[in-house]
Structure formats: structure tokens, C-alpha cells
Amino acid sequence: MGQDTIEQLDLSLPWLDTTTKEYLINHHPNLPVNFLYKATREGGCSLLPFLSSIQWVNIYWQKMRLNKTAILLYSAFYDPNPGGKPCVRLLGVTRSTKPPAVWCHLWFSTQQPPVVTRITIIDHLDYQGLSSDRQMPFMFTCPLPSQVAHLQPAAVSLVHQPCQPATTLLQVVGAKERENSAYLNGLKPANPATAVKGWVPAVCGPALYYYHEDFSKRMVEWLEILRAEGIGKVFLYVTDVHPNLEKVLKYYEDDGFLHLTGYSYPPPYINEPSLRRLWTLVEQYKMFAQENIYFTDCLLRHMHQYRFIAHYDPDEIPILPNHHNYTHFLEHMLTRDAEKKLKPAGYKLQWNYFYNDLNSSSQGVKEVPEYLWALRHTLTPTQPLKPTPGTFKSLFDMDVVRAIYSHSTLLCKHGGKCNPDVHIVPPSLAYIGHFKFTCGNKCSAANSTKEVLFLHKYKKQVTTAVTNVLKKLELI
Known part of the structure; x- marks a missing residue:
């Protein structure tokens, strides 16, 4: 044999x-x-x-x-x-x-x-x-x-x-030591344990089951915005996806910016894509339990490659009002924490909705191609979202964290709950743009929305990159 x-x-x-x-x-x-x-x-x-x-x-x-x-x-x-x-x-x-x-x-x-x-x-x-x-x-x-x-x-x-x-x-x-991918330009500092500069974060996304949805153009934009923001690599899990999205994922995997891991759901959960989609809607609490496997798997699988790993979904884009990229944002947070002698488990960024049914009338936005969804949807409610545990997404410090769910930590290195826990970041420094819902009548009142153009500092870079990729893949 x-x-x-x-x-x-x-x-x-x-x-x-x-x-x-x-x-x-x-x-x-x-x-x-x-x-x-x-x-x-x-x-x-x-x-x-x-x-x-x-x-x-x-x-x-x-x-x-x-x-x-x-x-x-x-x-x-x-x-x-x-x-x-x-x-x-x-x-x-x-x-x-x-x-x-x-x-x-x-x-x-x-x-x-x-x-x-x-x-x-x-x-x-x-x-x-x-x-x-x-x-x-x-x-x-x-x-x-x-x-x-x-x-x-x-x-x-x-x-x-x-x-x-x-x-x-x-x-x-895994590995005994962290790889050079965690550091800016691959340069490891003399003492990584105390370094506040030069960290490159990564992003762990969900297990994609977009079998019934052609999310290909939005995926290209999401990946290129993350790249522009200084994210080192994106990790996604795949079950079944639309053929166009499959082309996009292969392109970025070959490019080296994306890493894909195969995933299936354990029995008795169905893996036929149409029935699984129904299952995710009818028995969400069972799906939420399963999410914690691949969320945690992603962090543990790549903690020897990156110290800071965020969990964001493809309809969530980090927005950095005062920093050009994530490395500078992390330097700001780590310097502040070092002065206070703190080492939190990570940083929570609050959601802020950018609604699908709100279109800007500004000329700068109108010039953006229609396939750039986030760069075109720049209107957000004037009143901020009321904070709840489910309205934050986190960037985790893998020197500390060992298990997570969609929004925060479950387990830290020495066992049990994380102490200190993930710190909340003021929205003036960073937040998550959630490009998902419609606003409807509640956004029809005067002064109910405002325009936010922070992502437009990457407009030229992202527009050029997305257009080139979509043309190369014959998606436009």
C-alpha cells in the first residue's frame, strides 16, 4: 500500500x-x-x-x-x-x-x-x-x-x-519567531517587544459563501483600498463563490496580496451552497458559533507572520481621518499606550454606516467610476451610531490574543478573558465604514446626513488599480 x-x-x-x-x-x-x-x-x-x-x-x-x-x-x-x-x-x-x-x-x-x-x-x-x-x-x-x-x-x-x-x-x-512580514520594509527592530514604529498589520476576512452574488467588483475595490491603507496581506476563507469572484480571488492570490484557505462546515450542517445560504439565514446562532472557528483559525495561522491582525468583512472599510496608513495609526496608538504603560489586547473601531441608497451630488464623487462603490457612497448619518458590543470591529495584538469572535476577543495567551481588553479608539482617529444597509425615509430630513471624503485621499491610486484589474479580468 x-x-x-x-x-x-x-x-x-x-x-x-x-x-x-x-x-x-x-x-x-x-x-x-x-x-x-x-x-x-x-x-x-x-x-x-x-x-x-x-x-x-x-x-x-x-x-x-x-x-x-x-x-x-x-x-x-x-x-x-x-x-x-x-x-x-x-x-x-x-x-x-x-x-x-x-x-x-x-x-x-x-x-x-x-x-x-x-x-x-x-x-x-x-x-x-x-x-x-x-x-x-x-x-x-x-x-x-x-x-x-x-x-x-x-x-x-x-x-x-x-x-x-x-x-x-x-x-x-506556526513558527518559533515572528517573520519579517510583520515589520515595515521587512526590517525587524532591535527589540520588537518595545517597538512602537514600523508595524504592518494584516486583515482576516470571513469564509466567503457569495455563490449567489457577484461581489467581484466590490472585492477588487475593498482589496485595493486596504492595500492603499498599508495593510500587508489579506486572508480569506472560501466555500463557494460566484465565478467572477473566483477570478478576482485567484488574481490577488497570484499577486501575493491575498491568501486563501479552504473551508467547509462540519456535519450536520449542509455544504450545498443554496441550502447553506438558507441555513445561514434561518439558524444564524449556529452559523455564528461556526464563525469563531475560522476567525480564530485565521489569527493563529498567521500570528507568526503578523503581530497585528484585524477582522473585517468585505463590506467594512477602515477609515483613518488623521493618518495616511495603518502603520502610522499603530505608531500613534502604541506610543500613547507606552506612555501609559499599557498593552491592550487590541483596538476597537466603531461602525459608521454609509448607506447604499444615498448618492452624493458633489462633482468629485460624480467623476468616480460607477464600479467604485465605497468611493461613490460618501454620505453618512449626521448622528453617530449608538455604540453596542456588536457595532465595533477590532484590530488584535497577537502578542496577547488567542481566540476571537466577530467583534472582539474570547481568549488571551495566558488563558481566560483578556485583561486589559481591547481598547476603544475615538472615531476622530479611526472607525469602520460599514457599506451595507439602506437608510430610507430617516435620511430624508434636512441635515440628517453629511459627506465624508476621507477615503478620497486614495482615489487616484485606488481608481487606477481597480480599473486595471477589472479590465485585465474582463469584468468591465
Whole structure:
């Protein structure tokens, strides 16, 4: 069976100009393909699960079962956890309101048996309460034993007995040190722990299910505005999208500004795109619970590449009234916090609606091409939105944060709630333009709206870039 597996992994896929092995590496984000390939070629430990013994569910999920409890795992991450013990964190779901404290097989070598360690912490990753009527998101934390604390495992399995053969095997993503992508011009400061200048943030978006909506033009504008604002990279998850949007995503992935990760929903949730769309409308509370898996996955997957990572949706655009880019904004916030000897978990930016049914009459806006949605919709209510927990989106400090939901933190590095928590940013410094709703009659009264043109400082750069991309992709 080993030679057959090698032959299949080496099999050429000429229409994709790749091999099966390379395709799996690029499209199966949590499978340790190279590790399994080496084990198959050279012979591996008998406890190591091979491709045929992993219990796959809905493409990306792996299942382990203990009596009546099933745990579905999606991903695993190495956390060097400065100041404490390094660990591996696994993300998964279960209907059990009290998941069992099972064991981890930490794989450092294909030839040697795994290092066995017990899960010490199980965190429920949801602001909604525990309920067995849905798949609940959890983080399982395996500390690295002292004898291997200086090493980084290549893969991890979850088992309910220390010597039991595993049905799961996840690639352990991460690194011991932060990469140069986190710093302006790739220049690492002498002491990153105290640096207030030169940080480049990234953005984690949602799992796109725009199967029924051609969001391609707006996606191009969103990405180019983020680029103009100094965002280093954007990370998105993909289920099913419109063909035009698929072209856009491929273009920006090839360009290097975008990274895509494949995602599916765990059972019993449907992954047929039309039925899933209905499910997201009818049972939103179940969808919200699942969001926390890919929101948190994104931060953990890329925390070794960027220190500051925001979560924004494609209809949300950060607006910086007093700073040209995010690096300057962060310098302002970090300098202020250093003077106060603070290190918050991140920064909350309040929503401000820019309504779809309000069109500016100013000549500068009229000159903007119709396919630049945000640059054309510049009218916003005079009265600011009343702040609630759900009207903020956050930029997280990955020196501190370890799990999030759509608007704020769920878990910090040392366990439990974040203290200090995410700080609210005054709207005069930064806020989120939410380009989503219609205003209707409430915006018909005199002086009910005002024009905001802060995004127009990027107008020339964004207009040129968006126009070039849309023409190249034959979308205009």
C-alpha cells in the first residue's frame, strides 16, 4: 500500500500543471502532506495514521470518537507562548457540553513514536452559552513536555488513550519567531517587544459563501483600498463563490496580496451552497458559533507572520481621518499606550454606516467610476451610531490574543478573558465604514446626513488599480 500511495501522490495532474502531492499541499490546509509522504516512503511508526486511516468528514474535518462523544478537528497550531510553556492548540467542534480531557500525540519524527501529552485546557470559543443543540467550537491545548519544549512538532493527533492508534493527523502550523512580514520594509527592530514604529498589520476576512452574488467588483475595490491603507496581506476563507469572484480571488492570490484557505462546515450542517445560504439565514446562532472557528483559525495561522491582525468583512472599510496608513495609526496608538504603560489586547473601531441608497451630488464623487462603490457612497448619518458590543470591529495584538469572535476577543495567551481588553479608539482617529444597509425615509430630513471624503485621499491610486484589474479580468 505504501508504494501505491507514493505513486498516487506523485501522479501528475496536467490540466492543473501540478502533482497530486503539490495540489494537496496548496489546497488542503491542515493535512501534513510532506510528513506523510516521507513516512510512506521511508516507513513510519506504527502509531502514525496514514491517509487511509484518517477519518475524514466534509473534506477538511477529521473525527475522533470517545464512547458517544465525537470531536471534529479542523486545525492545529504551534504557540511558542513567550514567558510560558510552548504548546499546540487544536481547533474543533463537538456537541458535548463537557468534552473529555483526551491526549495528544505530538509527532516530531516519522521514525520515532510520538511524544504523548495530556490536554490541560479546553476552552469554549463562543459568547453564546453551551448547548448540545449545535456543534460548539472549542480550543484544545496540549503543552509540550519539558524534554521537547525546545522543538516544534510537525503534526499532532488527538486520542482518548495514550497508546491508542489515532484517526486524526493535523499539520502543526506556526513558527518559533515572528517573520519579517510583520515589520515595515521587512526590517525587524532591535527589540520588537518595545517597538512602537514600523508595524504592518494584516486583515482576516470571513469564509466567503457569495455563490449567489457577484461581489467581484466590490472585492477588487475593498482589496485595493486596504492595500492603499498599508495593510500587508489579506486572508480569506472560501466555500463557494460566484465565478467572477473566483477570478478576482485567484488574481490577488497570484499577486501575493491575498491568501486563501479552504473551508467547509462540519456535519450536520449542509455544504450545498443554496441550502447553506438558507441555513445561514434561518439558524444564524449556529452559523455564528461556526464563525469563531475560522476567525480564530485565521489569527493563529498567521500570528507568526503578523503581530497585528484585524477582522473585517468585505463590506467594512477602515477609515483613518488623521493618518495616511495603518502603520502610522499603530505608531500613534502604541506610543500613547507606552506612555501609559499599557498593552491592550487590541483596538476597537466603531461602525459608521454609509448607506447604499444615498448618492452624493458633489462633482468629485460624480467623476468616480460607477464600479467604485465605497468611493461613490460618501454620505453618512449626521448622528453617530449608538455604540453596542456588536457595532465595533477590532484590530488584535497577537502578542496577547488567542481566540476571537466577530467583534472582539474570547481568549488571551495566558488563558481566560483578556485583561486589559481591547481598547476603544475615538472615531476622530479611526472607525469602520460599514457599506451595507439602506437608510430610507430617516435620511430624508434636512441635515440628517453629511459627506465624508476621507477615503478620497486614495482615489487616484485606488481608481487606477481597480480599473486595471477589472479590465485585465474582463469584468468591465
